[in-house]
Amino acid sequence: MKKALMTGITGQDGSYLAELLLDKGYKVYGLKRRTSTENIENIMHIKNEIEFLSGDLSDLSSLIQAVRASRPDEVYNLGAQSFVADSWPQPVYTAEVTGLGVLNMLEAVRQEQPGARFYQASSSEMFGKVAETPQRETTPFYPRSPYGAAKVFGHWITVNYRESYDLFACSGILFNHESPRRGIQFVTRKVTDGVARIKAGLQKELRLGNLEAKRDWGFAGDYVEAMWLMLQQKMPDDYVVATGKTHTVKNLVEIAFAHAGLKWEDHVVQAAEFMRPAEVDLLLGNPQKAKKKLGWEPKVSFEDLIKMMVEHDLKKYGQ
Ligand code: NAP
Ligand code: G4F
Secondary structure: OOEEEEEOOOOHHHHHHHHHHHHOOOEEEEEEOOOOOOOOHHHHHHHHHEEEEEOOOOOHHHHHHHHHHHOOOEEEEOOOOOOHHHHOOOHHHHHHHHHHHHHHHHHHHHHHOOOOEEEEEEEHHHOOOOOOOOEOOOOOOOOOOHHHHHHHHHHHHHHHHHHHHOOEEEEEEEOOEEOOOOOOOOHHHHHHHHHHHHHOOOOOOEEEOOOOOEEOOEEHHHHHHHHHHHOOOOOOOEEEEOOOOOEEHHHHHHHHHHHOOOOHHHOEEEOHHHOOOOOOOEOOEOOHHHHHHHOOOOOOOHHHHHHHHHHHHHHHOOO
């Protein structure tokens, strides 16, 4: 039986990847931080099939212990302070967890289990103020947030450990991916949850920031397949994972409100507090390498993704 160790198991991607690995017959170990209140909503349905190990990406000793306890064939480093907007008020913390945390995890693998295959959750935020469109594996990075800068370090240290120590280490440069399990602060879920609350009469307005920003949005369930595929190849490599289509936040708002029979203009208010100090205006990925080498394809369209999320949230509020 193959064994996988995952950080970020309580998050959106961790929950979908754990499902995928369990389906494939893996023994799944999940690194979990101690929290004062339980936060395992995303993995409640599979919690008895996962072996949890206590640890934090900022604590190397906890990662070494987790690798020793699990002796994994594959390590998926999904843990991070992943909310871009919070990386300005918490830049040092973000650098420690999202940046240095990757190095800690690589060191734990190098010291304890150098034969394990390693996946790093890199991000299209690294492209930031984009140097070319669409963005591909060779597009230069120009991060626009402390989060983006931390992810650039995480990407390059992964490449460096592959080249220095011959680790089987891959960096997946994933564009935005969403689902009904997306954290409530991210714009897709904030909108679909807001639509459902408005429909249920719980609120009247939805306060948003920049409606003109463009993102290449896909479905998280599709994207975790690409992570797994990267670790099944003959050689380690880096891949862009994206749909190849981009939409504005305004498009997202239009689709979500219309699906619930609401007029977005009656409810959406632009609010300065949700504008960012530096914005990533446009992300559009070129997934040709992942399609050709991994045989990966996104299955869920943007429209179907937003409808899936609206329907989930409407149900949550009894609509
Ligand atoms: P998420 O839902 O925010 O989950 C983040 C996970 O990281 C949670 O399990 C969280 O645990 C854990 N974590 C936070 N701080 C930690 C720490 N100090 N030590 C150990 N674990 C910690 O994020 P996601 O959307 O699933 O994304 C997964 C990864 O992919 C992240 O690295 C993210 O930056 C990256 N990424 C995401 C996207 C996307 O569009 N979703 C795109 C590109 C890259 P708690 O539950 O305890 O907070
Ligand atoms: O949903 P977002 O917060 O995601 P963002 O910043 O693109 O980051 C996500 O995707 C990255 C991959 O590209 C990941 F690495 C990262 O971990 C995370 O998963 O914001 C998307 C866009 C931004 O341009 C933002 O300015 O939506 C705009 N926006 C407009 N109003 C808003 C809002 N974002 C949020 N969160 N809240 C708003 O009210």
